[in-house]
Every structure is written in structure tokens, then in C-alpha cells.
Amino acid sequence: MKAATVVPGKPELSAVTELPDPVPQPGELLVRGLLVGFCRIDRDVTEHAHGALPPGQDRMVLFHESVGQAVHAPAISGFQDGDYVVGVVRRPDPEPCEACAAGQWDFCLNGEYTERGIRGLDGFGAQLWTVEPQFAIKVSPGLGALGVLTEPASVVAKAWEQVDMIGRRAYFAPHRALVTRAGPIGLLAALLGVQRGLEVHVLDQVAEGPRPDLVRALGATYHTSLDDLRCEPDVVIETTGSGRLVFEVLQHTARNAITVLTGLAGHHRTMPFPAEAAIDNELMLDNDVVVSSVNANLRHYKQAVQALAAADRNWLESLISRRIPLRNWTDVFDTGPDEVKVVVDLQA
Ligand code: BGC
Secondary structure, eight states, X not given: XXXXXXXXXXXXXXXXXXXXXXXXXXXXXXXXXXXXXXXHHHHHHHHHOOSBOOTTOSSEEOOOEXXXXXXXXXXXXXXXXXXXXXXXSEEXXXXXXXXXXXXXXXXXXXXXXXXXXXXXXXXXXBSEEEEOGGGEEEEOTTTGGGGGGHHHHHHHHHHHHHHHHHHXXXXXXXXXXXXXXXXXXXXXXXXXHHHTTOEEEEEOSOOSSHHHHHHHHTTOEEESOGGGOOSOOSEEEEOSOOHHHHHHHHTTOOTTOEEEEOOOOSSOOOOOOOHHHIIIIIIITTTOEEEEOOOOOHHHHHHHHHHHHHSOHHHHHHHEEEEEEGGGGGGGGGOOTTOOEEEEETTO
């Protein structure tokens, strides 16, 4: 079988590699890979060596956003041949720590977790892959290959769950949410916000192309400047990782607001910043919360599948702005400002 492989930190060695077909361990599913989604982390792995190679390997199969169809599902696995399947990204640390032992590997305490296609485990960018049934998510045939949006939606479902949990600290009846950047994570965050009945605002830099239309199609409002917002959001889902933007946004939030950070900057700029004034005025006196949210556990994948099933299929389809055949997979790195979700077709 063919696979998209990388050597982290050596982008020139990214390739389509012929690898032996994987052999499922007893109890595991064998899956025919259909699509994988490209995400910023895939670039960080390839170009900046985020994550780590699987032990003893000199290259790694890339990609962690998956969907495929089971070609061999053991009777006790709860899956059947032909089922659409998504693989969970993170695996608990081997110890396991108390959080991982409780199924909360997204809150792993000792940092020894592994992640498929990112850190110590091969990813899903292969024509065949195996997965343990307890780390596989079933997607309805109605959603089918659009199940490739499950992993990013799981990250967003976790972010919204954080809002719910933190909101319970006090009286909290949010009306408005702001999402920063209309990339795939931002658009899915907006979708879940609209599904919760909130008035959703999305901030992005581009004024044209598919992003504004995708936001408006949800019934949300698109902005290219924070000054146009003219309302104070109770919830912010921040997806850019820009420190400057985070502090700008905090100046616009309502009292008791919850801001969830879901993005990585990928660069570490220094900026002059009146830290104490911001802590006094934007956080302390407003009872604000800023919380980070990374990765997702099984509960969030299940919430993601439900949110996608309740969404308009055409809208989900239009999130996928480009399909690249496996043989040209490295084209994912040439994404333009108009792209939303770029996927690799593993069978084309
Ligand atoms: C993935 C997460 C992962 C994180 C850090 C993200 O792109 O969605 O599952 O934990 O990268 O590696």
C-alpha cells in the first residue's frame, strides 16, 4: 500500500512511500483509508519537527484527521465490515497517569501520551490502517466520508464543553459568541455555537472568498475588524493562537466571559504589553476566564459526530475546498488564503 510519509523537520523528505500492508493485531480493525484532512499541525510536524517519530522508525505516516471504511472488523469489535470509521488521535501514556486511566488522555498529566501522525505513532495517511476498536469512532453512512471533519469537530466540541463546565461556576446565560478566524476549526466552532442557539460572530482577515459565505450560511455574522463587532461576547473561541489578538479580544468581552484558546501561534514573537493593566481591567474586575483546550477524548468525538449529523450536509461539503490525490499529497503545503479544509484522497 501507499502512504504519505514524513521525516519530522526535513520537509524535503516528504514522500509517497510503498509500505507493507498493515496486519491488524487480534481485536483490531483493518480500515481502507478514504480521506485525511490537512491541519496546521501537519505542517508543524513536517517543517518544524513538532511531535516525534515512532520509536525505531526513520519516517512516519502523516495525518491525524481520518475517515475510512472497515474492511476487517472482528465480531466483538462492535463494528462491521463497510462501517465508516474515524481513528482517535491520542493514546494514553503507558503508565497510565491518573487522568489517562480515567479516559481523559486529553488532560494527560505526565506528557507521555502518543498521537497518531504527530507523536510516536504512525498516522492515518495510508491506503490501509489499523486501529483498536476502543479508539475508533463509527460515523453514520449519511455522513460517510464527511466523517473526515470529526477530529477537528472533536477539538471544538471539547472547547464548548469547557465553556459549559466553567460556566457552572456562577450565573451564566451566554447570548453571544465570538470566534476568531474562519478556518476549519473556527467554522466548526461557529456551527456548534449556532446549534446552541447563540448569536455567533466570526472575525477573520479576508474579506472575500468562501469564508464569509460559509459564516453567513450558518446565520452567523462575519467581521473583518474587531471594531465592527459592536457587542460584547460572553464566549470567545480563539483559534488563531495570536497573543496580540487574544489581548485585543479580552478588551471586547462581556463581564464573566469565557475565552477558550484552541490555536497554536507556531512562532514566538515578543510584544510590548501592559500586563498588569490587562490583568486588572480585562480579567480581574470582569471575572473573566481564559482557558486552553487541546486534543479531545472519546466523549468529545461522540459529541462531534452528533453535531456533524445535525448540520446541513451541503454546508459541511463546502468546507472541503480542495481534494488532492495521494500521489500529489505534498501539495497540501501550498494552501492559499481562500482554502478552508484541504483533504487528501487516499484512493485516488
Ligand atoms: C490535534 C490534537 C493534538 C494537537 C497537538 C491538533 O492538531 O487536533 O489532537 O493533540 O494537534 O499535537
